[in-house]
Amino acid sequence: MDETRDANRPYDRRSALKIAAGAGASAALLGAAGPAVAQGAAATAAPAAPGATAPAERTGTPGWHRFTIGEARVTTVLDGLRPGEGPFPTFGADQSQEAMGALMKANFLPEDRFVNGFTPVLIETGDDLVLVDTGFGEGGAKNGLGRLVERMGAAGYAPSDVTVVVLTHFHGDHIQGLVAGGRPTFENARYVAGAREYEWWTSDEAKAGERKDGAALVEKLVVPLREKMTLVKEGDTVVPGLTALEAFGHSPGMMVFRLESGGKALWLTADTANHFVASLQKPDWQVRFDQDKAMASETRRKVFDRIAQEKAPFIGFHMPFPAVGFVEKMEDGGYRYVAASYQFDIDGDA
């Protein structure tokens, strides 16, 4: 259907709101009407917070990116960028600094600095608007992070439009956007999270161990939403076409998701790979953020073998914005990341 394939079509619920507002619609509401307007607004708004803006954001990105997969409309939203030292030893802790430096250099990247990105995803599918992960929320503002809601607005969505919030796992960069001003940010949403992830973070083991701060955050932000939360396992359906799959290792119960629509597929790999070169080209190199390092490597191989075999696109939460790409299996067993370009803008292809 042409209409559903039009990436610039405004979100229906949003259009309904605008009609309801009638002739008295505010400038702010109109500003959210079309991507052309919204991109301009975002670009001019960016310099308003000097110092809080990561260097990599000076490029003027509107902070959101949209494409279609079959009948589904997918929007990636940049919650923010965090520059820092690395990727060694956060990545490749069991390797030498020289080995990581050489890998970065071979991929045209700096040897001792890297920029981490944080990219929640919105999926319009059927009657639902699904948000996958929530970013840093208001606590991220001082570091130029936590921009999900602002940039959702630029892309034409209000928090109240979201019908399902999916949490891939319970690390802070994925759950802190759940609450704003002491209230649930997405007031009309139900929630979906992995059963094992929920069980682990609410266990005595988690509350007493070295990850007790993370467990306290889960207790504060996630547990109060339990009544509206569905806990999923391998193969469960979130909404028609969106399937949950276990990808344990990075966290004890992380889930990844596979969207299928109109004969096309898209994977959402969450934190299965956290650096588009280090984690993919060297899937066995240890990553500090991976709680069970051996299991995380095994999961990386399992998930990306399948994605490479399917030749399907994937969105990775920490891939370089707009965070959508493909992988090709290399002869040495690693994976080469191929950022998406215009594949999704051409009818009937890709």
Ligand SMILES: [Zn+2]
């Ligand atoms: Zn993460």
